[in-house]
Amino acid sequence: MSDTTANPLLTTADGKPLxxxxxxxxxxxxxxxxxxxxxxxxxxxxxxVTPIAQMLHQSVYNEGFTMHTxxxxxxxxxxxxNIKAWxxxxxxxxxxxxxxxxxxxxxxxxxxxxxxAGSAGTRINYERSGTRSMFTKAARNANKIEPPFKEAFVDxxxxxxxxxxxxxxxxxxTPYTMNFYLAAIDLTKSPDGxxxxxxxxxxxxxxxxxxxxxxxxxxxFLTFALGYPVAHLLATLPLRHSNxxxxxxxxxxxxxxxxxxxSWMVLLQSQxxxxxxxxxxxxxxxGNRLQMMYNQIGTVVAMxxxxxxxxxxxxxxVMRPINPSYVRAARSLGATSWxxxxxxxxxxxxxxxxxxxxxxxxxxxxxxxTPALVGGASGQLISNLIAFHMQNSLNWSxxxxxxxxxxxxxxxxxxxxxxxxxxxxxxxx
Amino acid sequence: xxxxxTSDAFVEFDRVQKSYDGETxxxxxxxxxxxxGEFLTMLGPSGSGKTTxxxxxxxxxxxxxxxxxxxxxxINNIPPHKRGIGMVFQNYALFPHMTIHExxxxxxxxxxxxxxxxxxKVKRALEMVEMGSFGTRRPAQxxxxxxxxxxxxxxxxxxxxxxxxxxxxxxxxxQLREKMQFEITNLAHSLGITVVYVTHDQTEALTMSxxxxxxxxxxIQQLDSxxxxxxxxxxxxxxxxxxxxxxxxxRVKEINNGVALxxxxxxxxxDCNPVNVTKAGERTRVSIRPERIEFNKARLQEGVHTLxxxxxxxxxxxxxxxxxxxxAGNDEFIVKTRNAPDQKRLQPGEHIEIGWLPEDCxxxxx
Numbered sequence: 001m002s003d004t005t006a007n008p009l010l011t012t013a014d015g016k017p018l019x020x021x022x023x024x025x026x027x028x029x030x031x032x033x034x035x036x037x038x039x040x041x042x043x044x045x046x047x048x049v050t051p052i053a054q055m056l057h058q059s060v061y062n063e064g065f066t067m068h069t070x071x072x073x074x075x076x077x078x079x080x081x082n083i084k085a086w087x088x089x090x091x092x093x094x095x096x097x098x099x100x101x102x103x104x105x106x107x108x109x110x111x112x113x114x115x116x117a118g119s120a121g122t123r124i125n126y127e128r129s130g131t132r133s134m135f136t137k138a139a140r141n142a143n144k145i146e147p148p149f150k151e152a153f154v155d156x157x158x159x160x161x162x163x164x165x166x167x168x169x170x171x172x173x174t175p176y177t178m179n180f181y182l183a184a185i186d187l188t189k190s191p192d193g194x195x196x197x198x199x200x201x202x203x204x205x206x207x208x209x210x211x212x213x214x215x216x217x218x219x220x221f222l223t224f225a226l227g228y229p230v231a232h233l234l235a236t237l238p239l240r241h242s243n244x245x246x247x248x249x250x251x252x253x254x255x256x257x258x259x260x261x262x263s264w265m266v267l268l269q270s271q272x273x274x275x276x277x278x279x280x281x282x283x284x285x286x287g288n289r290l291q292m293m294y295n296q297i298g299t300v301v302a303m304x305x306x307x308x309x310x311x312x313x314x315x316x317x318v319m320r321p322i323n324p325s326y327v328r329a330a331r332s333l334g335a336t337s338w339x340x341x342x343x344x345x346x347x348x349x350x351x352x353x354x355x356x357x358x359x360x361x362x363x364x365x366x367x368x369x370t371p372a373l374v375g376g377a378s379g380q381l382i383s384n385l386i387a388f389h390m391q392n393s394l395n396w397s398x399x400x401x402x403x404x405x406x407x408x409x410x411x412x413x414x415x416x417x418x419x420x421x422x423x424x425x426x427x428x429x
Numbered sequence: 430x431x432x433x434x435t436s437d438a439f440v441e442f443d444r445v446q447k448s449y450d451g452e453t454x455x456x457x458x459x460x461x462x463x464x465x466g467e468f469l470t471m472l473g474p475s476g477s478g479k480t481t482x483x484x485x486x487x488x489x490x491x492x493x494x495x496x497x498x499x500x501x502x503x504i505n506n507i508p509p510h511k512r513g514i515g516m517v518f519q520n521y522a523l524f525p526h527m528t529i530h531e532x533x534x535x536x537x538x539x540x541x542x543x544x545x546x547x548x549x550k551v552k553r554a555l556e557m558v559e560m561g562s563f564g565t566r567r568p569a570q571x572x573x574x575x576x577x578x579x580x581x582x583x584x585x586x587x588x589x590x591x592x593x594x595x596x597x598x599x600x601x602x603x604q605l606r607e608k609m610q611f612e613i614t615n616l617a618h619s620l621g622i623t624v625v626y627v628t629h630d631q632t633e634a635l636t637m638s639x640x641x642x643x644x645x646x647x648x649i650q651q652l653d654s655x656x657x658x659x660x661x662x663x664x665x666x667x668x669x670x671x672x673x674x675x676x677x678x679x680r681v682k683e684i685n686n687g688v689a690l691x692x693x694x695x696x697x698x699x700d701c702n703p704v705n706v707t708k709a710g711e712r713t714r715v716s717i718r719p720e721r722i723e724f725n726k727a728r729l730q731e732g733v734h735t736l737x738x739x740x741x742x743x744x745x746x747x748x749x750x751x752x753x754x755x756x757a758g759n760d761e762f763i764v765k766t767r768n769a770p771d772q773k774r775l776q777p778g779e780h781i782e783i784g785w786l787p788e789d790c791x792x793x794x795x
Contacts, residue, residue, distance in 0.1 A: 325518045325522040326522050328489055328509075328516075329522035329524075330535070331510050332593075333510075333516075333539065333587065334510045334536050334539045334540055339539055
């Protein structure tokens, strides 16, 4: 041992450096192990990392106003080059003069040739609604636009002089933008480029984020309140009985999500089982049946049920190994059954509560199908709006920005959990 | 300490029965009286009902029938936390999320004892088990023996008069176990507490206890001091369970002047101490301790019956020699002799004659 400090370079029997020999001896095994995980690594890269990276990129990059891609050939042509040049020469807030409108007219001709007015207009329309038709109309009439260009455009539509429109076009003329993130938190830019709130009647996203957060916390709490006693029962019953009960907990888990959600619809709707029963018993008049669906109640009830196993299983896995002698010891030491539970049993289940809560919360923050089916208008979550922008409004950049915010929130939560409880304490089963 | 049936009995089991399923009795008609300050061990094979008795005393199981009294008062309907009984569990049951100090402080906190008082008591209890410097550690950071000491300190810190121990040394290695046996008995006697100790290890029971209750089949087979238990077992179960024992089977031929003449199944006659045989013709199991057997003719008493034996195996064990013989058809007849300079080392195949004092040879139930 003493000569290791004196001579740090150890050698093998035949004089080669020990470190190199060790690395060579283990290299083969390392490569083989790596080959085993390679398929999974590739799978994750292709199906998980790449799409997320693309999504994140999409949320700050939109070339709808700078590039036209021919659908058939895939040929890419830059558009709006003249107006981009004008924006580059003139600082933000410059009153658009004749030169600007001349550049715009030139670009309109290109749009007309390429039949790209719709997509370019759509990009502007994301941030200033009602703009798309102005672009299609201008492009249609591109050949008839004669100097003076400004009057010609105003003749087509008075809004062409709107400073807000020019602010949007200036921002859109470079593909990289933070505007979608601003929009995702109900902010916009003034014509001067200052950040301000959008009009009150158009504020959607912050409210929806808040509602998503609130409902997720509520659902997490409900699954905890319902799941804790069940998990405790599962953990303390003799194995023969607890296996049966476990099947009852897991059975919904194995049933299709759609089936479970629709069965809640059967139960909750105003002509549904619960209302019929209440009316039948006479607790409710036929006229005032409870509205339990297409609102937040529906979302909360159905999601609590569907996410319950994600709470019960981690709880069960921490409760099972807790030796009953801990509680007995506490009782023999003079604790009442409540004190024994609260001071001795409960603290030992915190890791399971943390894991279950994190799991349920993260799942419910991004939940989509159930709120879409039973949520109605007031029970929609942020993911429903993301889906709307993906499928209906086709504003993918905004959808990506919303999704990125959601992802960021979840990551922050995960980080917080790691700081407070420690991820290595996370027991999922 | 002698068994006392006086009115100042501290712990009393009065005709206690326990059944879990309503079909079989785990504890059948248990009667037991313990004076204050006694160290009593419940010894028995697993399933003999000893742990159930302990749990009934602690309050975790209810007696199906009968009365359990503590200091003269029936405790059948007192919940465990009001009994004020300290308990040491088999797996120690130290609360894993608390430090050692918090573990010890817990019974004092739930008794609403003031902080300064608490600190002093915890400190004293930890020093008592020589764990004074470990207060800030968690149970998982301690070795098995250290955890055992802490569990002991925790059961004692609130100064209970009665402490129950459920196989507390079961998880320790042999050396540590022997050390702890000594420490526990010393502590119990110096504090003057009453201890009910459950174990299935007979050596532990013999070395630690004032009295040992041997359990089998839900019944106390014998309740006596360790030496009486070893030297004067009252039935063949106790004789077999406590220590090593040679058994010969036969029939009582006659009983004269307190000596029973037993005819073994191969026809040989021996003199025995009639323990629970009363009349001629009864079947009996004769029990002799291996160290009470003599094969040196010069040392045998005049006129005693001897048996022919063949040496099957000689095992050198250091301090003693262990010789396996064939006696009256029994191939597992063991003789233990001290490794003294003049001791004869028997050779396998040798034919010898063995004998013993009639009072060492106990004719028990068949």
